[in-house]
Amino acid sequence: MSFKVSVLPGGQAFTVEPGQTVLDAALAAGLVLPYSCRTGACSTCRGRVVSGEYDAGEAPRRILEGEELARGYTLLCQARPASDLVIEAREVRMAGDIQVRKMPVRVLALQPLAPDVIEITLQLPSAEAYRYNPGQYLEFILKDGRRRGYSMAAPPGEDHTVRLHVRHMPGGAFTSQVFGVGAAPLKVRDILRIEGPLGSFFLREDSDKPLIFLASGTGFAPIKAIIEQMLVDGIQRPAVLYWGGRRPADLYLDALAREWEARLPGFRYVPVVSEALPQDGWTGREGFVHRAVMEDFPDLSGRQVYACGAPVMVEAARRDFAQSCGLPVEEFYADAFTSEADRIVAGA
Known part of the structure; x- marks a missing residue:
């Protein structure tokens, strides 16, 4: 019924x-x-x-x-x-003109960004229209029907490609292929099947509020797409990016984020490391990345927050920003990167 x-x-x-x-x-x-x-x-x-x-x-x-x-x-x-x-x-x-579609894609390039992060470039069928908002994600449909989701790491272009940042998850059915672990490593020219775009994580352009971007790990990817679209569109809303990792190497495009400070007026980048070792020589901010935001902005009532990364970080930020910093719940936008372990815990 x-x-x-x-x-x-x-x-x-x-x-x-x-x-x-x-x-x-x-x-x-x-x-x-x-x-x-x-x-x-x-x-x-x-x-x-x-x-x-x-x-x-x-x-x-x-x-x-x-x-x-x-x-x-x-x-x-x-x-x-x-x-x-x-x-x-x-x-x-x-939904507008952005329609969710299933389509085949070809692996165009596999570029290591860090020992445990690879950027996959996918070639879309040239005849297919694939429109998406920077910040959205797609899902790979694996041969056994399982799905794995990854955010687009660049704004839409005219070359019919999308780029994704994939972190190696030991034992992961898809990431093991990407990193060449097992009997069927992913190769350039392989054909995969995707569905997308998905998700409601994208910049709300009907507001002029200052922005806080909050990322952990490869949660940087969709925020990268949003910021690069801001550069293209000339959007100059004041913005601060907080990117957290366990060790400095986890901030795998740190130099790019620092370049944005010079290119985007009103933009600031704050890297945060939670488990630096002496040999890292880290002299920057330490601790949980969302706590760094709270230290710098005890009053978030006039800002918009876009958070992406591990569910535990996203949910802690959602709760603490509202309860302790006065962030209106409707001004918190998030995309939680769920692993297979997260899905099992959730009963999915």
Whole structure:
């Protein structure tokens, strides 16, 4: 049996078919609600159910605070209606000319950026239109049906290519191929299948608020795409990038980020390392990267934050920025990079 979902405050409505989640049904209807991992491992798709019955699944109890659950908040990527619903979502956008598509791609280049990070350049079919907002991601559809998501690491160009930053995850089904571990290493000219673009992580250009970019590890990739698009478009909103890694080598394009300071007026870069060793000779900021933001900006009430990286960092930033720094919840935009381990924990 299908059910109707009405969205406040905008008044949009869509139908959820049997077996669909609220998020999947919204996307199928051309309505883009905030989302990232789609597995229940982050809280980007957090929304409030005003009325109606639904199956929330197990993930919200692991991700959301007890007070949020009591007020009716849930994860829309997991919620399955058992009646008509009325929900509140902080932002609803029409899909517009950016359409999610499946297509074959050819591996054009494999370029090491660090011992554990490789940039993959994919050649798209020249006849295919692949439009995306810098910050969005795509998913590889593996031969066994499993999926692995990676953000585009550059803004759209006219050469029909996309670039991705892939970190080696020991034992990972896809990253082992990328790094040549196992019997079937990924090679230039190999054909892969993708679906995209996905996600609601992209710069909101209807605001002139100063920006905080927050990245850990390869969470730098989509933020790189956003900043490079700002350079192309001449956007000069004040912005600070905080990029965190365990050791200095994890900041694998540190020199590029420093170049942006000279090229983009009002831009500043703050690298942060959490586990530097004596031999690293590190003299910069130390500790958790989101804590560095809080030290520098105890009042975030007038800013917009774009955070990308490990779910634990993203969720800590979401919570602490709102509770301790006055950041409005609607001004926190995030993309959590979920590994297979994160998916298993989330029950995906």
